[in-house]
Structure formats: structure tokens, C-alpha cells
Amino acid sequence: MNENLEEQSKLPELKLDAKQAQGFLSFFKTLPKDPRAVRLFDRRDYYTAHGDDATFIAKTYYHTTTALRQLGNGADALSSISVSRNMFETIARDILLERMDRTLELYEGSGSNWRLVKSGTPGNLGSFEDILFANNEMQDSPVIAALAPNFGQNGCEVGLGYVDITKRVLGLTEFLDDSHFTNLESALVALGCRECLVPAETGKSSEYRPMFDAISRCGVMVTERKKTEFKGRDLVQDLGRLVKGSVEPVRDLVSGFECASGALGCILSYAELLADESNYGNYTVKQYSLSSYMRLDSAAMRALNVMESKSDANKNFSLFGLMNRTCTAGMGKRLLHMWLKQPLLDVEEINCRLDLVQSFVEDAALRQDLRQHLKRISDIERLTHNLERKRASLVHVVKLYQSSIRVPYIKSVLERHDGQFATLIRERYIDSLEKWSDDNHLNKFIGLVETSVDLDQLENGEYMISSAYDPNLSALKDEQETLERQIHNLHKQTANDLDLPIDKSLKLDKETQFGHVFRITKKEEPKVRKQLNSHYIVLETRKDGVKFTNTKLKKLGDQFHKIVEEYKSCQKELVARVVQTAASFSEVFEGIAGVLSELDVLLSFADLAASCPTPYTRPNISPPDTGDIILEGCRHPCVEAQDWVNFIPNDCRLVRGESWFQIITGPNMGGKSTYIRQVGVNVLMAQVGSFVPCDNATISIRDCIFARVGAGDCQLRGVSTFMQEMLETASILKGATDRSLIIIDELGRGTSTYDGFGLAWAICEHIVEEIKAPTLFATHFHELTALANKNGNNGHKQNAGIANFHVFAHIDPSNRKLTMLYKVQPGACDQSFGIHVAEFANFPPSVVALAREKASELEDFSPIAIIPNDIKEAASKRKREFDPHDVSRGTARARQFLQDFSQLPLDKMDPSEVRQQLSKMKTDLERDAVDSHWLQQFF
Numbered sequence: 001m002n003e004n005l006e007e008q009s010k011l012p013e014l015k016l017d018a019k020q021a022q023g024f025l026s027f028f029k030t031l032p033k034d035p036r037a038v039r040l041f042d043r044r045d046y047y048t049a050h051g052d053d054a055t056f057i058a059k060t061y062y063h064t065t066t067a068l069r070q071l072g073n074g075a076d077a078l079s080s081i082s083v084s085r086n087m088f089e090t091i092a093r094d095i096l097l098e099r100m101d102r103t104l105e106l107y108e109g110s111g112s113n114w115r116l117v118k119s120g121t122p123g124n125l126g127s128f129e130d131i132l133f134a135n136n137e138m139q140d141s142p143v144i145a146a147l148a149p150n151f152g153q154n155g156c157e158v159g160l161g162y163v164d165i166t167k168r169v170l171g172l173t174e175f176l177d178d179s180h181f182t183n184l185e186s187a188l189v190a191l192g193c194r195e196c197l198v199p200a201e202t203g204k205s206s207e208y209r210p211m212f213d214a215i216s217r218c219g220v221m222v223t224e225r226k227k228t229e230f231k232g233r234d235l236v237q238d239l240g241r242l243v244k245g246s247v248e249p250v251r252d253l254v255s256g257f258e259c260a261s262g263a264l265g266c267i268l269s270y271a272e273l274l275a276d277e278s279n280y281g282n283y284t285v286k287q288y289s290l291s292s293y294m295r296l297d298s299a300a301m302r303a304l305n306v307m308e309s310k311s312d313a314n315k316n317f318s319l320f321g322l323m324n325r326t327c328t329a330g331m332g333k334r335l336l337h338m339w340l341k342q343p344l345l346d347v348e349e350i351n352c353r354l355d356l357v358q359s360f361v362e363d364a365a366l367r368q369d370l371r372q373h374l375k376r377i378s379d380i381e382r383l384t385h386n387l388e389r390k391r392a393s394l395v396h397v398v399k400l401y402q403s404s405i406r407v408p409y410i411k412s413v414l415e416r417h418d419g420q421f422a423t424l425i426r427e428r429y430i431d432s433l434e435k436w437s438d439d440n441h442l443n444k445f446i447g448l449v450e451t452s453v454d455l456d457q458l459e460n461g462e463y464m465i466s467s468a469y470d471p472n473l474s475a476l477k478d479e480q481e482t483l484e485r486q487i488h489n490l491h492k493q494t495a496n497d498l499d500l501p502i503d504k505s506l507k508l509d510k511e512t513q514f515g516h517v518f519r520i521t522k523k524e525e526p527k528v529r530k531q532l533n534s535h536y537i538v539l540e541t542r543k544d545g546v547k548f549t550n551t552k553l554k555k556l557g558d559q560f561h562k563i564v565e566e567y568k569s570c571q572k573e574l575v576a577r578v579v580q581t582a583a584s585f586s587e588v589f590e591g592i593a594g595v596l597s598e599l600d601v602l603l604s605f606a607d608l609a610a611s612c613p614t615p616y617t618r619p620n621i622s623p624p625d626t627g628d629i630i631l632e633g634c635r636h637p638c639v640e641a642q643d644w645v646n647f648i649p650n651d652c653r654l655v656r657g658e659s660w661f662q663i664i665t666g667p668n669m670g671g672k673s674t675y676i677r678q679v680g681v682n683v684l685m686a687q688v689g690s691f692v693p694c695d696n697a698t699i700s701i702r703d704c705i706f707a708r709v710g711a712g713d714c715q716l717r718g719v720s721t722f723m724q725e726m727l728e729t730a731s732i733l734k735g736a737t738d739r740s741l742i743i744i745d746e747l748g749r750g751t752s753t754y755d756g757f758g759l760a761w762a763i764c765e766h767i768v769e770e771i772k773a774p775t776l777f778a779t780h781f782h783e784l785t786a787l788a789n790k791n792g793n794n795g796h797k798q799n800a801g802i803a804n805f806h807v808f809a810h811i812d813p814s815n816r817k818l819t820m821l822y823k824v825q826p827g828a829c830d831q832s833f834g835i836h837v838a839e840f841a842n843f844p845p846s847v848v849a850l851a852r853e854k855a856s857e858l859e860d861f862s863p864i865a866i867i868p869n870d871i872k873e874a875a876s877k878r879k880r881e882f883d884p885h886d887v888s889r890g891t892a893r894a895r896q897f898l899q900d901f902s903q904l905p906l907d908k909m910d911p912s913e914v915r916q917q918l919s920k921m922k923t924d925l926e927r928d929a930v931d932s933h934w935l936q937q938f939f
């Protein structure tokens with residue numbers, strides 16, 4: 001709050017005279033309405049925003065409307081706000097990198113004459129990129145996708161095109177989706193999409209509602225485009241201009257798609273790729289395949305804390321924050337971002353990354369030496385991008401040069417390694433670096449810079465073309481040197497005349513205001529005052545001294561200045577030529593950037609694995625249809641990394657037919673969520689190619705992780721907790737297969753105990769019998785543990801593969817003190833600990849006592865409770881063994897209930913319809929339960 005006030009008190013004054021204001025108001029009225037656009041006007045020292053944008057800025061960034069001012073009078077008055085340069089950056093950063101509901105426009109001009117100079121959206125940062133990343137690394141490159149959905153008999157066929165403008169990659173894919181658009185959701189997550197183009201009008205149709213829900217779950221901005229833009233008619237021709245190499249492969253690729261080509265066509269026109277000639281021949285186009293990477297929906301990304309969030313208390317809260325030890329400027333971070341969104345599915349590919357990580361783990365010296373060099377590598381990808389977009393200057397070329405001269409060192413460090421995987425390192429890195437850095441490639445570029453740029457001047461912070469590079473420059477340089485000598489002689493002579501030691505007392509300064517001047521301290525001035533007054537011109541007397549000149553120095557200084565200007569203008573052309581030549585090496589830089597950023601990420605994995613207090617281990621990877629998931633001494637890497645946690649490792653054995661489905665019970669705060677999430681996190685890390693926080697790990701590859709944990713922020717979006725829970729669960733039931741991993745925490749919390757329990761039971765059965773995915777199911781419903789006693793389909797108990805586990809807590813019988821041990825043990829939890837946890841959390845003793853009294857009336861978990869007989873009977877009824885026939889009929893009916901439920905088009909129904917339908921289903925179930933004791937227990 002104080003900070004805001006401070007920011008406000010620093011608000012630049014909005015100073016427009018009446019005429020300027022009038023002109024601006026008339027211009028402002030002509031702007032087309034665009035509720036998403038925030039428009040800022042550059043007034044040189046500050047910016048302004050007006051109308052709704054001013055209110056938006058006042059409320060969002062100043063948190064008060066008192067900062068608003070009125071421009072103009074009467075009916076024409078326009079609320080306005082002024083914004084400092086710092087605040088402008090904050091706003092641009094927030095709009096383009098954080099929020100996903102606004103676009104940004106910047107205007108320059110004066111009076112009634114303004115023009116749009118920059119515009120950006122979350123998907124296309126446009127020329128704001130320079131402002132946003134002038135002093136910050138670009139951690140993630142935004143992606144825009146376009147969707148061409150087409151409903152058919154089997155579901156919705158989705159055509160998807162996308163562009164990554166930073167990486168200059170275009171892609172397309174097509175897939176059939178279910179009614180929850182689970183495939184679309186995982187594609188948007190994997191691509192790191194920030195903005196999604198959809199055909200106008202689709203938003204109005206209720207059948208597309210689930211598609212928009214999926215987009216919104218991913219936090220992606222929706223932009224509507226005319227249907228006519230989703231045309232792939234001239235696509236091959238257009239792509240032919242944009243992509244590298246011949247058009248034939250592009251033609252073959254595009255011909256395999258129907259809807260996706262329309263989507264890609266829309267992207268080309270929206271991002272105006274053809275309007276910028278620097279794009280020509282610089283793009284690659286590829287087919288994106290959903291089945292190449294592990295699919296992760298937005299709920300799993302959240303549950304596993306994969307990406308950073310603003311609310312994270314420290315960087316180790318997220319997997320990205322923890323794993324990011326990259327040291328190149330930006331490139332490594334972006335690649336890590338991408339890898340975390342796209343875990344691999346291929347055993348060989350995963351093992352290849354793991355081999356490399358192992359080499360770096362085992363060779364600490366190699367790791368250290370490589371990092372020393374990588375630290376000095378600039379963001380080659382972005383520099384190259386700037387070169388190609390003709391936005392580069394000599395500074396960019398020099399930065400590329402400084403990175404390039406490191407490449408031979410990196411190569412020789414790698415060559416020194418002689419470990420088990422030395423051949424792999426050679427094939428993957430040394431050979432590539434050798435290829436890219438020979439005399440036709442990088443060495444040629446290095447040669448170009450060394451002959452054209454005056455590298456000696458870099459020490460003075462000057463980026464200049466070397467005078468030897470051009471005869472004109474050389475002549476100018478000679479003149480400049482002659483003048484410098486003359487000025488120096490004059491300096492000497494003046495020191496003599498004034499009888500002052502040169503440099504020590506009589507200084508010669510070069511400044512912007514006066515050019516060359518002599519300077520003495522104020523103390524010395526009285527000594528020479530007479531001479532100064534007669535032979536010199538005093539320019540300024542300040543604390544730091546007295547500045548003066550004479551006609552000779554003035555003349556020489558002016559001549560010097562003129563020559564410097566001539567030199568600059570002469571070199572301007574040469575700089576353009578050097579920059580252009582440097583741009584012709586972009587393929588080389590891209591190749592090198594690819595190698596270095598990969599090295600950077602793998603070194604980062606190795607660094608994490610080796611530097612943790614308990615080192616990580618290399619996982620054994622097996623294909624999805626074989627092997628189990630065995631994690632011994634497994635930890636949650638992010639929880640473990642918190643200073644205040646002394647982490648207790650646990651074993652997790654998901655063994656097919658034995659413990660493939662685990663029900664985890666235990667007290668609140670006992671570590672259930674942490675345990676089930678850590679399994680997901682370990683599997684994800686392994687498939688990204690990282691070592692894992694375990695003593696031993698064997699992982700059967702998963703093609704998808706589904707997670708349903710916590711109710712998230714659904715209340716804010718007007719969806720009830722229960723509804724949200726059911727929607728997420730329905731998408732698991734629809735999308736999961738035996739190759740997925742399912743993590744479910746606290747299902748059924750949002751509804752009455754019995755409804756919740758019934759649903760949880762039926763969902764568990766469905767997963768065990770139909771989906772057959774390894775599952776971790778943490779629950780407070782102790783009764784669910786009875787599932788483990790159920791026979792499998794073929795009557796053998798083992799084959800059901802359900803096993804009970806519980807997190808262990810110790811209660812001291814003498815003082816009822818509860819100690820969480822966080823140890824996961826086989827078997828069901830035989831006590832409920834809710835009240836102990838409340839005590840643990842310092843609830844008032846009277847509340848705890850009352851809770852104990854009430855609980856003892858209902859359940860027999862209190863070791864000291866004297867339970868009335870009738871309640872004992874009721875309790876023992878709950879525990880009664882049911883007739884197996886009754887159980888099997890009952891569960892079949894419950895499954896039917898669940899299936900009916902999962903087929904309800906919940907997204908298209910309004911809450912009253914849902915209530916009506918559910919109540920009917922419940923009445924039907926009650927009716928059928930008349931003959932089933934097993935079912936009756938739920939009513």
C-alpha cells in the first residue's frame with residue numbers, strides 16, 4: 001500500500017495546454033473500440049492512458065482511482081492517468097507476460113497527430129520484446145495457436161496450427177477429441193500456448209463450451225478471428241516463402257491435413273508473418289504429434305507444481321525453479337521450460353539424456369569447467385533473431401562474437417572427458433560444434449568481426465568499426481589522431497603557462513556540453529585567477545572545479561568533434577554491412593545455440609542431482625507395457641528443498657497385479673498429498689531425462705499423468721467445488737488408459753459424506769477394472785480400504801492389484817499428543833486423527849473437548865471413549881462383512897450410476913438441470929438399493 005502511495009506521489013504531472021488537450025481529445029475519439037486493448041501514449045518524459053484504460057490502470061496498478069485526472073471540460077472530459085517510465089515497464093510486463101486478457105498498444109505523436117508504433121499480445125510480444133527483455137532474460141517463448149474445430153459423429157476433430165515467433169517455428173497437428181477436449185488441453189500445455197485464435201461465432205454455440213473451458217483452464221487468451229481467415233488455400237505458396245529449403249516437403253506435410261491447414265493459414269495472417277521480409281526463408285514447419293510426449297493437463301501441471309507461480313514463497317516451490325540451474329542468458333531456461341512441458345516417451349531418448357546427465361554427475365571437473373564457459377554465453381537465439389529482423393547493432397554482433405570465441409574452449413573441455421559415455425558426448429556435441437565452428441562457419445564470422453570491429457575500444461564501452469577496415473575511416477582516424485596530438489600539446493603548453501603540473505592539477509576533460517575543456521580545482525583557482533581572466537574563458541565554476549578554455553582549444557575541440565561525427569556517419573553504413581553479413585551466419589548460430597542450450601539444461605540436471613544433501617539417483621526406465629514403478633527412498637524434491645523441512649523418504653511400489661492401485665489413508669497433515677504428488681513428480685522428472693530424488697528408482701514410462709488434487713480456484717469461476725471435482729474426475733475417466741498415472745487426492749470432499757464415499761468407491765472400481773492405470777488415491781474415507789479385500793475379475797484377490805497404505809502418526813496414550821512420522825506403511829489406517837490434528841493446530845481446548853465428545857457418539861475410534869451400545873451397534877453395522885453376491889450386484893449398480901453420471905453433458909447443463917438430473921439418478925439408485933444392504937449403507 002505504502003509503495004503504491006509512493007508510486008503515486010511520483011506520478012508525472014499531466015501537463016497539456018488547452019490546445020494540445022483539444023487536439024488529443026479529437027484524435028482519441030477516432031480510435032476504434034477494442035475492449036481488450038490498453039493504449040498508452042508516449043509524451044516523451046512519461047506516458048498517459050485515457051478513458052477506460054485510465055481507470056483500469058488506476059485500479060489495477062495504483063489500487064486507487066484518486067490518481068485519475070480529467071482532460072478537457074464538460075461532456076468532452078476524458079479521465080486520464082499519467083504513468084512514469086518505470087511504471088510503464090511494469091504495466092507492459094504484467095499485460096504481456098502475466099495476465100492473459102489484454103493487449104497493449106503504444107502511440108507516439110503530439111496534438112491531434114498520433115500513430116501506433118508498437119502493439120503486442122501475450123502470444124505475439126511484437127516490438128515490446130525489446131523493452132521487456134532489455135534487462136531481463138527471456139525465460140519462455142510465447143506461442144500462438146489457432147484452432148479449427150469440426151464436430152463429427154465420433155467427436156470433435158480439432159485442427160491446430162501454431163507459431164513460436166521467437167524460435168521461428170510453425171507447426172500443425174490434427175486430432176480427434178473427447179467431449180472434455182482433454183487432447184486439446186494437453187496440446188496447449190505442451191506447446192506453452194499463450195494465445196489461441198478461434199473462428200468468430202464459435203463462442204456462441206453451446207457445443208463449443210467445453211473447448212473454451214479447456215482453453216481457459218490453461219490460462220490462454222482467446223482471440224476471435226473471422227471464419228474466412230481459417231483458409232488453407234494459398235498456404236503452401238505462403239509457407240514456401242517463409243520456410244528454409246525447398247517447398248516440396250512442405251507441400252507433402254500440409255497435404256496430410258484438412259482442418260489444421262486452415263488454422264495455420266489464420267496464424268500466418270494474424271501474426272503478419274508475410275509482411276516482414278526478414279521472416280522469408282527463416283522459418284521451419286513441422287508436424288506436432290500428441291503422442292510424442294507425455295500428456296499433462298493443466299490440473300497435473302498445478303498439482304505437480306511444474307511451473308513457477310507468482311505466489312511461490314521461494315524458487316524451490318516449483319519444479320522449474322528447483323531444476324533451473326542453467327547459466328546461459330535465457331536459452332537454457334527456455335529449453336528447460338519446454339522440456340518440462342514435454343516429457344519424453346521413448347526409452348532410448350530418455351536414456352540418452354540420462355547417459356549425458358550421468359557423465360556430468362560423475363565428472364565434477366567437467367561440469368565445473370563447462371559452466372565457467374556457459375556463464376559467458378549470451379542469448380544467441382535472441383541475438384540471431386534480432387540480426388534477422390534487422391533490429392541489431394554492432395553491440396549484438398560483438399556479443400555473438402564474444403560467445404563464439406568460447407566455443408573452441410567448450411569443445412576442448414568436452415574432449416578431455418573420457419568416461420563411459422565419451423562416444424555419445426562426441427557424437428552429440430563435439431562433432432556438431434566442430435561442424436559449426438570450421439573455417440566456413442563460425443571461424444569465418446570470428447574473422448569478420450576481428451577485421452571489422454575495433455575490439456580495443458570495447459574496454460571503453462565503445463562499439464566501433466575498426467579504421468583499418470575502410471580507407472575513408474582510416475583517413476578520418478589519422479586526422480583524429482593528429483588533432484588529439486595537437487590538443488595534447490596544447491594541454492602541455494597551458495600547464496607550463498599556468499605553472500601547474502599537467503594532469504595532476506590541470507586536467508583535460510571531454511564533455512558533451514562544452515567539448516574539450518581544461519579543469520582545475522577551486523582551491524587552485526586563486527593562484528591563476530589573473531591569467532584566467534586575461535587569456536582564457538571561464539565556462540563554469542562548480543564544486544568539482546573550474547572549467548575553462550581558450551580560442552585554440554575551442555577550435556581544436558570543434559574540429560575533433562566534427563571528425564568524430566564524420567567517422568560515425570561513415571561507419572554507420574559499414575555497421576549495416578557488417579550486421580547484414582553477420583545475419584548470413586544465422587544457421588550456424590542456431591546450430592550452436594541448440595547444442596549449448598541442451599548442454600546447459602543437462603548440466604543443470606547434473607548439478608541438482610549431485611549437489612543435493614541426499615544425491616539423486618539415475619532411474620531405470622522400462623517401456624509402458626512392462627515393468628513396475630518402484631521408488632525406494634523417494635522424496636518430494638520441492639518439499640525436501642524447503643529449509644524448515646526434515647524430509648522423511650518413503651518407498652512407493654506400484655506393482656502390476658499387486659499394488660497397482662494404492663489407497664492411502666491417514667491423519668490430516670500426515671503427508672498423504674506429498675507422498676502421492678512426489679510419485680508424479682519423480683515420474684515426470686525421469687521422463688524429462690533427469691535423475692530423481694530416490695535411493696533406487698525403476699519407472700515404467702507413463703504417457704500421461706492425470707491429477708485431481710484440491711478444488712483450485714473454481715469458486716471464483718462460479719463452479720461449485722463438487723462440480724469442479726466431478727468435471728476433473730470425468731476427464732480422468734475419459735482420458736486415462738493403462739499407460740497413464742492417476743493421482744487423486746480427497747475425492748468426494750465437496751458433497752455429503754455418503755454421496756462422496758459412494759462416488760469415490762465407484763470411481764476406484766472403474767479405474768481398477770476398466771482403466772487399469774497405476775493410481776494413488778489419498779482419501780479420508782477409511783471405508784474405501786475395504787476395496788483391497790475385493791476379488792479381481794477372475795476371482796483371484798491378487799489380480800485386482802489394490803493395496804492399502806497409510807501415513808503413520810504416533811499418539812502418545814498418556815497425553816494424547818500426536819506426532820506426524822510421515823512414514824508410509826502397508827495396510828489401512830485404523831484410527832482417525834482429525835481431532836488430534838485440530839489440537840495440533842492449537843484449537844481452543846473447549847472446542848477440542850466438545851469435538852471429542854461428539855465424535856465418540858458416532859464412531860468407535862476414540863480409545864478411551866465409553867460408547868453407548870446402540871451407537872456401537874450402528875458402528876459395527878458399518879464394518880459388517882457383506883454377502884459377496886450383494887457386494888458385486890451393488891457395485892455393478894454403483895458403477896452404472898457412475899457411468900450415467902460421467903456421460904451427463906455437465907458443461908452444457910445449467911446448475912438447476914444438473915441438480916434435477918442428479919436427484920433423479922439418486923432416487924433411482926435408492927429404489928434399486930432396496931434389495932441391497934451394501935448399497936443401503938450409502939443412504
Ligand SMILES: Nc1ncnc2c1ncn2[C@@H]1O[C@H](COP(=O)(O)OP(=O)(O)OP(=O)(O)O)[C@@H](O)[C@H]1O
Nearest residue numbers: 646647648649667668669670671672673674675822
Ligand atoms: N515425508 C515427509 N517428510 C517431512 N515432512 C513432510 C513429509 N510429507 C509431508 N510433510 C510435511 O507435512 C505437511 C502436510 O503434508 P500433506 O499436505 O501431504 O498432508 P496430507 O496428509 O495430505 O494432509 P490433508 O489430509 O490435510 O490434506 C507438508 O506441507 C510438509 O511440510
